[in-house]
Amino acid sequence: DGGITQSPKYLFRKEGQNVTLSCEQNLNHDAMYWYRQDPGQGLRLIYYSQIVNDFQKGDIAEGYSVSREKKESFPLTVTSAQKNPTAFYLCASSIVESNQPQHFGDGTRLSIL
Amino acid sequence: ILNVEQSPQSLHVQEGDSTNFTCSFPSSNFYALHWYRWETAKSPEALFVMTLNGDEKKKGRISATLNTKEGYSYLYIKGSQPEDSATYLCAFSSLDNFNKFYFGSGTKLNVKP
Numbered sequence: 001d002g003g004i005t006q007s008p009k010y011l012f013r014k015e016g017q018n019v020t021l022s023c024e025q026n027l028n029h030d031a032m033y034w035y036r037q038d039p040g041q042g043l044r045l046i047y048y049s050q051i052v053n054d055f056q057k058g059d060i061a062e063g064y065s066v067s068r069e070k071k072e073s074f075p076l077t078v079t080s081a082q083k084n085p086t087a088f089y090l091c092a093s094s095i096v097e098s099n100q101p102q103h104f105g106d107g108t109r110l111s112i113l
Numbered sequence: 114i115l116n117v118e119q120s121p122q123s124l125h126v127q128e129g130d131s132t133n134f135t136c137s138f139p140s141s142n143f144y145a146l147h148w149y150r151w152e153t154a155k156s157p158e159a160l161f162v163m164t165l166n167g168d169e170k171k172k173g174r175i176s177a178t179l180n181t182k183e184g185y186s187y188l189y190i191k192g193s194q195p196e197d198s199a200t201y202l203c204a205f206s207s208l209d210n211f212n213k214f215y216f217g218s219g220t221k222l223n224v225k226p
Contacts, residue, residue, distance in 0.1 A: 042117065042216035042217050044216075090157075094212065101147055101149075102147075
């Protein structure tokens with residue numbers, strides 16, 4: 001079945017540690033996105049990519065890094081510079097054409113030990 | 114960062130009640146307004162994409178209207194059922210970059226049997 005797979009579902013990070021969240025899609029979508037959700041807030045865009053080997057910062061990129069070496073993969077690294085990483089992270093993908101919805105994975109919940 | 118607001122934050126209704134909630138967004142530079150339904154432990158699912166002022170969309174018992182001049186959209190659910198319980202998100206995109214979505218914080222609907 002076509003879809004977006006995020007892993008792991010739950011992740012724990014120690015202080016000062018980098019962790020990487022995986023996002024894979026087999027929908028043949030060009031665009032991929034990473035969002036963060038905090039309680040009581042909407043989804044906030046961290047990074048997005050509209051084509052392989054290119055990506056742009058979203059509204060809250062500080063403390064995060066991404067790569068887009070393959071069309072189907074868009075991993076997100078939460079670095080030690082991100083001082084408040086505890087949140088729910090959602091990955092999405094879409095066709096790069098007007099009026100297309102984004103399709104979402106099931107999310108990864110990151111917590112600090 | 115563009116401001117997208119949803120109200121109410123949460124809503125509790127009885128089975129069979131009809132309900133509606135609001136999404137407010139910037140009235141300038143409008144490109145599209147997206148509605149999503151997000152059930153607990155699942156990924157957000159696209160409901161509607163709305164682009165034209167006065168647009169009305171319908172999917173079963175759920176419908177939506179759009180007013181781009183004043184910057185709001187309403188989502189209506191007729192005869193709510195327990196399976197309608199979910200968080201309903203709206204997302205705005207602008208002419209500057211229609212692939213970049215700005216999400217509201219959602220309306221959490223609970224339908225009691």
